[in-house]
Amino acid sequence: xxxxxxxxxxxxxxxxxxxxxxxxxxxxxxxxxxxxxxxxxxxxxxxxxxxxxxxxxxxxxxxxxxxxxxxxxxxxxxxxxxxxxxxxxxxxxxxxxxxxxxxxxxxxxxxxxxxxxxxxxxxxxxxxxxxxxxxxx
Numbered sequence: 112x113x114x115x116x117x118x119x120x121x122x123x124x125x126x127x128x129x130x131x132x133x134x135x136x137x138x139x140x141x142x143x144x145x146x147x148x149x150x151x152x153x154x155x156x157x158x159x160x161x162x163x164x165x166x167x168x169x170x171x172x173x174x175x176x177x178x179x180x181x182x183x184x185x186x187x188x189x190x191x192x193x194x195x196x197x198x199x200x201x202x203x204x205x206x207x208x209x210x211x212x213x214x215x216x217x218x219x220x221x222x223x224x225x226x227x228x229x230x231x232x233x234x235x236x237x238x239x240x241x242x243x244x245x246x247x248x
Contacts, residue, residue, distance in 0.1 A: 125184045128164050129154060133188070137180040141171040145180060 127134045127147035136148040142162040146154075151174060154163055161168050 122187070123189060124180070125187065134180070134184060137177040137184065138174040139177045141169055142167060145177055148174065152162075 121133050124145075127137075127148040127150050128144070129146055132147070134145070134147040138148045138151060139144050139145050140151065140162055142165055144162050144164045146163070155172060160172070160227050207218070
């Protein structure tokens with residue numbers, strides 16, 4: 112299911128402009144741009160004192176957690192995950208139904224094959240089978 116999450120079209124507002132990956136811990140710079148915390152901290156630790164997106168010099172190097180975007184991202188991914196989980200459960204349930212149907216069809220085919228074999232067997236074998244049925248009853 113995790114692979115399926117990768118193939119979803121994630122809203123661009125959830126994507127970090129540095130890594131191009133969905134943000135898990137979004138923070139806002141003094142320029143108003145939003146980044147994944149680990150990515151912007153790495154940018155700053157490399158000695159960059161500019162905003163990676165807009166490039167003006169940062170007048171304040173503090174970062175502010177963006178709780179609103181965090182909650183929106185978490186909610187959106189949770190909904191997508193639950194929808195995929197339900198779809199997966201539906202597929203599993205359908206697969207079980209199909210297996211049961213196949214078993215029934217297979218059993219019916221086996222019975223029909225035995226009946227046709229019984230009809231095509233020589234009379235002596237048929238009488239022996241009838242005799243065995245009487246003896247076993």
